Amino acid sequence: YSNHCVEIAADKFCRRLIPPPNDCKNDIIKHMMSQLELVNSNRLDAKCSYKRLGLEMDAPGRELYKKAAFVAKGKGLNISPFRR
Numbered sequence: 001y002s003n004h005c006v007e008i009a010a011d012k013f014c015r016r017l018i019p020p021p022n023d024c025k026n027d028i029i030k031h032m033m034s035q036l037e038l039v040n041s042n043r044l045d046a047k048c049s050y051k052r053l054g055l056e057m058d059a060p061g062r063e064l065y066k067k068a069a070f071v072a073k074g075k076g077l078n079i080s081p082f083r084r
Contacts, residue, residue, distance in 0.1 A: 006032045 010028035014020045021027070053067045 003033070003036075006036070 006029055007025075010025045010032060013028055014024035017024065053064065053071060055064060055067055
């Protein structure tokens with residue numbers, strides 16, 4: 001399974017290499033898809049932020065932001081103003 005945009009990008013990348021490595025396009029597609037999956041797994045947006053962060057629905061906003069900052073820091077992300 002691959003995304004059409006990923007296929008196009010992999011094709012453009014491999015055409016720049018002379019000579020292209022064996023199975024270049026498929027290897028690049030696999031790598032790009034794995035990186036996209038990793039990025040998606042690290043995203044902090046969700047339909048229900050409270051559920052995603054493991055908080056009760058009636059948790060105050062301050063608790064939500066504190067937990068979001070903790071999760072972001074654990075994933076190596078910098079979300080202002082928590083880094084200050």
